[in-house]
Amino acid sequence: MSLTAAMKTAQSSFSNVGLQSAVASKNIANASNPNYARRAAVLATASSGATVVETQRAQNEALLKQNLLSISKSSGQDTLLSGLTQMKMMLGGEDYELSPSTYLAKLRDNLQTFADKPNEVSLAETVVSDAVDVANSLNSTSLALQKARAEADADIDTSVTELNRLLSEFQTYNDKVRQGTAAGTDVNDALDQRDKLLTDISSIIGVTTVTRTNNDLALYTSDGTVLFETVPRAVSFQPTTTYTATVEGNQILIDGVPVQAGTGGNTSARGSLPALLQLRDHTAPTFQAQLDEISRGLINMFSENGDDGLFVRNGVAVGDDLTVTAVVPGLSTVIKVNPDVITSQGGNAMLLRDGINTTYNVNGDASFSDLLNNYTTAFETPTTFAPEAAIDTTGTILAFSTGSVGWLEQNRSAATTASDDKNALLGRTQEALQNVTSVSLDEELSLLLDLEQSYKASAKLVSAVDEMITSLLQAAG
Template identity: 80%
Template sequence: MSLSTAMKTAQSSFSNVGLQSAVASKNIANASDASYARRSAVLATAATGASVVETQRAQNEALLKQNLISISKSSAQDTLLTGLTSMKMMLGGEDYELAPSTYLSKLRDNLQAFADKPNEVSLAETVIADATDVANSLNSTSLAVQKMRAEADADIGTAVTELNRLLSEFKIYNDQVKQGTAAGTDVNDALDQRDKLLTQISQIVGVSTLKRTNNDLALYTSDGTVLFETEPRTVTFTPTPTYTAAVTGNPIYIDGVAVQAGAGGNTSAQGSIAALLQLRDEAAPIFQNQLDEISRGLISMFSESIETPAGSGTFVDTDGLFTWSGIPTVGSPGLGAVIKVNPAVITSQGGNAMLLRDGINDTFNIGNNASFSELLKSYTAAFETPMTFDADAAIDTTATILAFSTGSVGWLEQLRSAATTAGDDKAALLGRTQEALQNVTSVSLDEELALLLDLEQSYKASAKLVAAVDEMITALLQAAG
C-alpha cells in the first residue's frame, strides 16, 4: 500500500467515523422520543475503503399498518366504554341505587302495605313520596342521557376540527417526503413526523395507507373513503348544541361520505368519532327509549277509567298517580324527562294523598269507607301483570313493569361488560403491536453506546495509521537529507 493510499484510507475512515458518530449521537438524543425511528449509517466499499453512502431509517411497513389499526380499534373501544360507564353512573354506580327499578321496587312494597292498611294516612304519604322518587329518577336520568349526547356531539366537533388540522399538517410533511425522495436528500425527519401524524389521525378515524411514487402516501378510512390523496379531503360536521329525546344529531361527512357509527359492545368502530356516533345515536337513544317506556307503563298502570258522562256507559282513561307536563304524549320520545306525580295527591301542593285510595277524581270510594282498598289492590296487581313494550327498546317486548325496568339495567350492564372485555383485549393487542414495532424502530441506548465504543476503536486505528504514515514520511525526508 502506497503512502498516499494509506492517507486516503485514513481520511475516509475519519469521515466515516464522524458521520457514524453523528448518527449515533442523534439516536441517543432522541431515545426518549416515541415518534423517532432509529437511524443507521450504511457503508459501501469504495476505492479508498468503505464509505457512508446513506442514512437508513428503521421501519417495518406491515407492523406500522397493524399498529394503526390497533390504535383505531383501541381508541374507539375506550371511547365507547367511557360513555357506557357514564351511563352506569347515572344509575348510581355498582349497586344501581339511583335506577328507576330500585325506586319502583320500593313503591310496590309500600303500595302493598298501604293496600293492607288503607286508612293509614302516613302510608299514603309514603307511597306518594316513593312515586315522586320514581318520577325524579326518570327525570334526572333522562336529562343526564341527553346531556351525555350533547357532550358526545361537542366531542365530535372537537375531533373533526383536530382531524382537519392533522390532515393539513400531514400534507406539509408528505410533500417534504415526496420532494426529498425525488431529489435524493435525507427525508428521515419528515418521515418521522408523517408517521407521528398517522398515529394521531388513527386515534380519530380508522385509516389505511397506500404508498405511491417517491414515498407519497394516500390515506383512506377503514371503510374505503378517501381521506388524503395529494390534498386532504374535507371533513365536515355541524354541531347540535342542545339535545332532547326528539333531536337527531347531524352526521359527519368525509369527502361527502357519511361516517358510519360503530355497533355492539365489542364495537365495530375504528377511531373515536365512530364510537362517539354510536354513543350519541344508538346507545343513548335506546336507553332513553327504555326510560320513556317505563314512564308510559307507569302512566298507563295508574290511569283511572272514568264514565263520562255519568251513566253513559262510555269510559275514558284519565290521569292517575302519574301524569306529565309539556309537549310529549304517552308513547312519544322524551316522556321520561317530563313524567311527574299528579299534584292532586301531593299535600305540599294542596293535594290529598288519600285520593290515591279513593281515586284522583274521588269517584271510586263513594261511601268514603276507611277500609276501601279495591283500587290500591288493582295497582299492586298491575305490578305483576305483563305489559307490551316497544321493540326498539331492545328488551323483552312483553314483561311486567319491574321486569322491564330491571331489564334496562341488565341491558346496560351486558353492553358495558362486553365493552370492558373487548377493551382489555384490544389494549393488549395494541400493547403487543407497539412493542413489536418499537423492537424494530426504537433506539437502544446500550446498542448505541456499544457502537460509539467501536467507533472510538476505529478512530484510534485510523489515528495510528496516520501516525505511522507521518513517521514514514519523516524518515524519508530525513534520509533524503
C-alpha cells in the same frame, strides 16, 4: 500499499467515523422520543475503502399498519366504554341505587303495605313520596342522558376540527417526503413526523395507507372513503348545541361521504368519531326509549278511566293514546306525580285510595282497598313494550325496568372486556414496533466504543505514514 493509498484510507476512515458518530449521537439524544425511529449509517465499498452512502431509518411497514389498526380499535372501544360508564353513573354506580327499577320496587312494596292498611295516612304519604322518587329518577336520568348526547356532539365537533388540522399538517410533511425522496435528500425527520401524525389521525378515525411513487402516502378510512390523496379531503360537521329525545344529531361527512357509527358492546368503531356517533345516535337513544317506555307503562298502570291518575304527562297532550305500543319520545323527561296527591302542593294523599279523577270509594270507607289492590296487581301483570327499546317486548314493568339495567350492564361488561383485549393487543403491537424502531442506549454506546477504536486505528495509520515520510525525507538528505 502506497503512502498515498494509506492516507486516503485513513482520511476515509476519519470521515466515516465522524458521520457514524453523528448518527449515533442523534440516536442517543432521541432515545426517549417515542416518535423517533433509529438511524443507521450504511457503508459501501469504494476505491479508498468503505464510505457512508446513506443514513437508513429503521422501519417495518407491516407492523406500522398493524399498530395504526390497533390504535384506532382501542380508541373507539375506550370512547364507547367511557360513555357507557357515564350512563351507569347516572343510575348510581355499582349498585344502581338511583335507577328507576330500584325506586319502582320500593313503590311496589309500600303500595302493597298501604293496600293492607288503607286507613293509614302515613302510608299513603310514603307511597306518594316513593312515586315522586320514581318520577324524579326518570326525569334526572333522561336529562343526564340528553346532556351526555350533547357532550358527545361537542366532542365530535372538537375531533373533526383536530382531524382537519392533522390532515393539513400531514400534507406538509408528506410533501417534504415526496419531494425529498425525488431529490435524493435525507427525509428521515419528515418521515418521523408523518408517522406521528398517522398515529394521531388513527385515534380519531381508522385509516389505511397506500404507498405511491416517491414514498407518497394516500390515506383512506376503514370503510374506503378517501381521506388524503395529495391533498386532504374536507371533513365537515355541523354541531347541535341542545339535545332532547326528539332531536337527531347531524352527520359527519368526509369528502361528502357520511361516517358510519360503530355497533355493539365490542364495538366495530375504529377511532373515536364512529364511537361517539354510536353513543349519540344509537346507545343513548335506545336507553332513552327504555326510560320512555317505563314512563308510558306507569301512566297506564295508574290511569283512571283513561285519564292520568297518580302519574301525569306534564307537557304531553292528554289526548295522546299511551295504550298504543309505541315510544313517546321524551315522556320520561316530563312525567310527574299528580299534584292532587302531594300534600305540600295542596293535595290529598288519600285520593290514591279513593280515586283522583273519579271517586271509587263512594261511601268513604276507611278500609276501601279495591283501587290499591288493582295497582299492586298491575305490577305483576305483563304488558307490551315497543321493540325500539331493544329488550323484552312483553313482561311486567318491574321486569322491564330491571331488563333496562341489565341491557346497560351487558353492554358495559362487553365493552370492558373488549377494551382490555384491544388495549393488550395495542401494547403488544407497540412493543413489537418499538423493538424494530426504537433506540437502545446499550447498542449506541457500544457502537461509539467501536468507533473510538476505529478512530484510534486510523490515527495510528496516519502516525505511521507520517513517520515513514519523515524517515524518507531524512534519507533523501
